[in-house]
Amino acid sequence: MNNKQIKYFREVWALPPREKALLVIKYVFLIGLSIVFLIPLVWTLSGSFKPSGRIFTLPIEWIPSTFHWENYTNLLDRFPFIRFALNSLILVGFNMVFTLVSSLLVAYGFARFRHPWNQKLFIFVLATMMIPPQVTLIPQFLIFSNLGWVDTYLPLIVPNLFGNAFNIFLMRQFIMGIPRSLDESAYMDGANSFKILTKIIVPLCMPVIITIGVFTFNGNWNDFMGPLIYLSTQSKYPLQLALYTLDAGRQGITDFGMLFAASIVALIPPMLLFVFLQKHVMAGIKIGGSIKG
Numbered sequence: 001m002n003n004k005q006i007k008y009f010r011e012v013w014a015l016p017p018r019e020k021a022l023l024v025i026k027y028v029f030l031i032g033l034s035i036v037f038l039i040p041l042v043w044t045l046s047g048s049f050k051p052s053g054r055i056f057t058l059p060i061e062w063i064p065s066t067f068h069w070e071n072y073t074n075l076l077d078r079f080p081f082i083r084f085a086l087n088s089l090i091l092v093g094f095n096m097v098f099t100l101v102s103s104l105l106v107a108y109g110f111a112r113f114r115h116p117w118n119q120k121l122f123i124f125v126l127a128t129m130m131i132p133p134q135v136t137l138i139p140q141f142l143i144f145s146n147l148g149w150v151d152t153y154l155p156l157i158v159p160n161l162f163g164n165a166f167n168i169f170l171m172r173q174f175i176m177g178i179p180r181s182l183d184e185s186a187y188m189d190g191a192n193s194f195k196i197l198t199k200i201i202v203p204l205c206m207p208v209i210i211t212i213g214v215f216t217f218n219g220n221w222n223d224f225m226g227p228l229i230y231l232s233t234q235s236k237y238p239l240q241l242a243l244y245t246l247d248a249g250r251q252g253i254t255d256f257g258m259l260f261a262a263s264i265v266a267l268i269p270p271m272l273l274f275v276f277l278q279k280h281v282m283a284g285i286k287i288g289g290s291i292k293g
Contacts, residue, residue, distance in 0.1 A: 041267075043060065043062075044263055044264060045260075046060075046061070046062055046064060047256065047257065048071055048072070048257065048261040048263070049067040049069070049257075050071075051068055051257055052255055071258050072261045075258055075265065078258070079242075079258065079262065080242075081239075081262065084238060084239045084242035085266075087238045087239070088220075088221055088238040088239040090153070091157065091223075091227075091238055092221050094157045094160075096213055096217060098157065098161050099160045099163070099167060099212070100167075100212060100213060100216070103163045103168050103171055103212065104202070105197075107168045107169075107174075110125075110168070111171075111172045112175065112183065112193075122172070125165050125168055126165055126169060128165045140155070141155075141229060149230075150232075151230065151231055151232045151236070152230075152236075155230045156223075156226050156230060167212045167215075170208055170212060171212070174207075174208040175201060175205060178200075178201065178204050183196050183200065186199070186200060214274060217269075217270060218270045218273075221239075221240070221269065222240055224240045224241055227240070228241055
């Protein structure tokens with residue numbers, strides 16, 4: 001244990017008995033809730049090492065008596081997993097770049113430039129968060145269909161060129177927590193707005209940028225509805241939509257063992273991303289920035 005953990009346990013040990021009991025109850029409740037949420041993941045992981053006929057047996061066999069690694073090898077032999085994963089990475093890469101750049105530019109404008117319509121425009125941007133995506137689904141499809149973009153990646157990428165209301169809000173609040181004195185000092189040294197953005201604002205905003213990057217990665221990596229609507233050529237499918245082709249309605253007999261194995265492998269990238277960047281994510285969601293002026 002490090003010094004912070006030792007200090008924390010000493011503080012807990014010094015608490016009155018009533019507060020200790022409440023703390024124990026809180027942690028027991030949180031641990032129990034975590035176990036409940038982990039049960040589907042553990043069951044999927046266990047099923048990925050079983051033949052299809054033994055996955056749904058009762059009582060559940062949480063630890064397989066024999067581990068069937070062929071579910072994972074078949075994933076590469078009988079299913080173009082790598083091709084679909086690359087398709088997902090292409091979509092994720094473009095969307096992350098476009099979302100971060102566009103949202104940062106708009107947020108910087110709202111946070112640092114003053115004009116009579118600044119607040120009203122910002123409220124208008126936030127109001128778009130209240131529009132259900134189902135309302136714009138058909139009009140968007142008709143627009144992209146008339147442009148000839150159906151069965152291409154463009155409908156899944158181009159909308160991110162115009163920012164995202166939640167990301168703009170998060171970045172604006174973070175930038176407003178950065179002292180303006182830094183901007184003024186840079187102006188006095190001859191820097192323009194673009195240099196201030198790239199040399200001062202962006203480095204200080206890395207926690208919120210990483211946070212939005214993680215959210216964008218997860219959202220696009222796990223996106224199923226968008227590709228289902230706009231893509232019809234199977235070779236263009238991203239991974240989540242490609243997993244749908246493994247069900248019985250598409251190929252006759254479902255190999256649930258291979259399907260579970262594919263689901264576990266598809267879960268690894270976003271899980272690893274969050275594990276390694278969770279400190280930045282926690283810092284990024286603290287509205288108001290990490291710099292005090």
